[in-house]
Amino acid sequence: GAVVSQHPSWVICKSGTSVKIECRSLDFQATTMFWYRQFPKQSLMLMATSNEGSKATYEQGVEKDKFLINHASLTLSTLTVTSAHPEDSSFYICSAETGGSYEQYFGPGTRLTVT
Amino acid sequence: QQQVKQSPQSLIVQKGGISIINCAYENTAFDYFPWYQQFPGKGPALLIAIRPDVSEKKEGRFTISFNKSAKQFSLHIMDSQPGDSATYFCAAVYNQGGKLIFGQGTELSVKP
Numbered sequence: 001g002a003v004v005s006q007h008p009s010w011v012i013c014k015s016g017t018s019v020k021i022e023c024r025s026l027d028f029q030a031t032t033m034f035w036y037r038q039f040p041k042q043s044l045m046l047m048a049t050s051n052e053g054s055k056a057t058y059e060q061g062v063e064k065d066k067f068l069i070n071h072a073s074l075t076l077s078t079l080t081v082t083s084a085h086p087e088d089s090s091f092y093i094c095s096a097e098t099g100g101s102y103e104q105y106f107g108p109g110t111r112l113t114v115t
Numbered sequence: 116q117q118q119v120k121q122s123p124q125s126l127i128v129q130k131g132g133i134s135i136i137n138c139a140y141e142n143t144a145f146d147y148f149p150w151y152q153q154f155p156g157k158g159p160a161l162l163i164a165i166r167p168d169v170s171e172k173k174e175g176r177f178t179i180s181f182n183k184s185a186k187q188f189s190l191h192i193m194d195s196q197p198g199d200s201a202t203y204f205c206a207a208v209y210n211q212g213g214k215l216i217f218g219q220g221t222e223l224s225v226k227p
Contacts, residue, residue: 004158006158031212032212034214034215041220041222042219042220043204043217043218043219043220044159044204044215044217046214046215049214091156093158093159095158095215097212099212100211100212101211101212102147102149102164102208102211102212102213103149103161103164104161104215105161106151106158106159106160106161107158108157108158109156109157109158111156
C-alpha cells in the first residue's frame, strides 16, 4: 500500500516552454502533498506544500508564479514549471501523506532537463 | 533551529561491516525522526522511524539509536551488503502532516 506515482519519469523541453508534472496517490487519499527538488549530490529541498482544494504554500525563495501547483483532488497534484530555463533542470519529487500521520510516501521522481 | 545536521557526508564500509550514520537537531519540538534510503534516480523510501519517547528501534538489520538529552540520533546498518549502497537521509518532523526537515545525506558504499 501507500504507492505514489509520478508522470512523466523524465522530460526534456526547450527553454521558454512549460512542463507539467503529475503526482498521484494510487491507493490512498492524500490530504497533503509536498513538492521537492533535488540537485545532484544534494538533499531534498521542499518547494511547496499543497492541500486539496486550497492554494499551495510555497517555501521562502520559491517563485510561486514560476512553479504552479494545483491539488485538484485527494489523489492528484500537479506541478507546472512555466517558462522553463536551463537552471530549472533538476529532479522533482513529490510526496503524499494520508492525514493524521507523520509518514510521507514519496514518488519515484521526475528528471527535468531544459535545453 | 530548523536544521538537522548529518554526518558523515560519505562512508565506505566493507561487506559484513557496520555502517553508522549520525544526525543532530536543535528543535526540541521535533517528535518524529525517519530515515530514508534513496537509490540513484529514484525517490526516497522510508526505511525506519522513531519517536523521541523510545531510545532504540530495530527492524531487521537496521537500528535507530535515539539520545533525547543529546538531541542526536543515529542509524546502524548491521552486516552491511553491497545492495545497501545508496544515499541515506535522516529527517525530523514536529507535527503530523508537517514538513520533513532533511539532513544533508550520506552516500554509503559497501565494498564486496
